[in-house]
Amino acid sequence: MSVILVTGSYDHEIRFWEAWSGICSRTISRTGETGQVNRLAISPDKRLLAAAIHKKVNIYEIASPSNEPLVSFESHTMNVSAVAFHSEGKWLVTASEDGTIKIWDLRTSTLHRTYDNGAPVNDVIVHPNQGELISCDQAGSIKQWDLTDNICSHELTPAGDVPIRSVSLAADGTCLVAGNNKGQCYVWKVNDENSNLPRFQAVTRFQAHSKYLTRCLLSPDARYLATCSADTSVKIWLIGPNYDFRLDRVLVGHQRWVWDCAFSADSAYLVTASSDHTARLWEMASGETVRQYNGHHKAAVCCALHDGAS
Known part of the structure; x- marks a missing residue:
């Protein structure tokens, strides 16, 4: 499949969609399972789907019609958030x-590190250099984890103990954005670790929403x-070129909370x-809804899109 679009819901279903027709092509119904x-998340080669389901993570083979996961990772003791x-x-x-x-x-299906x-x-992302992670949490911290040295190498607390809900890093690793429970966004320029400048250089902050922010996401083209x-x-x-953020448009159409978003590879959708x-x-060019996907019976809280080269 050239375009893989998947949604997950509180109705315990995972749905695969034909992006342009809006038809649901496959449903993973986890009958009898709770959570x-x-x-x-879709693997870069489009082969696997990782689904965080309550306290565990199921890995499904995208090309397979089976509802059964290839493997389940079950070491977390509370909700898996990312x-x-x-x-x-x-x-x-x-x-x-x-x-x-x-x-x-994923090669041995074992827990490697905690x-x-x-x-x-609340969120974790892999740095484009693949050697670091960036997480954010309920205590208001953003942390960078060094996978080589196995340490938390940097910590930011932009708004005290206000929970940070979501983090996003530009594809070239130079810009970090975080959003919090009060609808505020914070922006840092990320400098090379070998430079004399601070690794994270605060650039700006702005009020993105008057209510709770659920997700912030930089487009692939930044x-x-x-x-x-x-x-x-x-x-x-x-x-802008100096990390200035200007409101371009408001996408209006959803009737309730919007929980998640995903860009197309060309940043056009x-x-x-x-x-x-x-x-x-x-x-993106018009700000209009070009397709609506109907089928979930409860809140749709997560989505994943992979339409790039595998």
């Missing part, structure tokens, strides 16, 4: 409300920042998932 689907693949698909990182970040070896974050983790919120909107911010049970495909 909602919290987060989704999942992300290594660029070559060798390992998977997960984060949880249990305060830990775990790295799983980091104690000290507070419930031209846009998308922010999702409890206010039912998605806002698109244009990023955005997928969103909402508590109104739907997901939407937006055209």
Whole structure:
């Protein structure tokens, strides 16, 4: 499949969609299993789907019609809040409300390493250099984890103890954005670790939403920042050459909280998932909904899109 679009919901279902027709092509129904689907990630080679389901992570083979996972990772003791693949698909990182970040070896299906974050983790991403992780947590911290030295090498607390909900890093690793529970976004320029400048240089902050922010995401081309919120909107911010963020447009259409979003590889489209049970495909140029995905019976809280080269 050239385009893989997946959504997850509190109805315990994972749905695969034909992006342009809006038809649901496959449903993974986890009959008898408890726990909602919290987060989704597609492996870079488009072969695997990682689904964070309550306290565990199921790995599904995308090309297989089977509802059964290839493997389940079950070491977390509370809700798994984030999942992300290594660029070559060798390992998977997960984060949880249990305060830990775990790295799983996908070749041996074993737990490779655990980091104690000290507070419930809300999000974790893999640095483009594949040697560092960046996490954010309920205590208001953003931490960088060095995978070589096995340490937390940097910590930021931009708004005291206000929980940081989401973090996003530009594809070239030079810009970090974080969003918090009060709808504020914070921006840092990320300097080379060998430079004489601080690794994280605060650039700006702005009020993205008046209500709870659920996700912030930089586009692959680093031209846009998308922010999702409890206010039912998605806002698109244009990023200037000096890291200045200007509101470009507000995507209006969802009826309830918007929980997650994913850009297309060319940054021309955005997928969103909402508590109104739907997901939407937006055209960035016009700000219009070009497709709505209907089928979930409860809140759609996560989505994943992979339409790039495998």
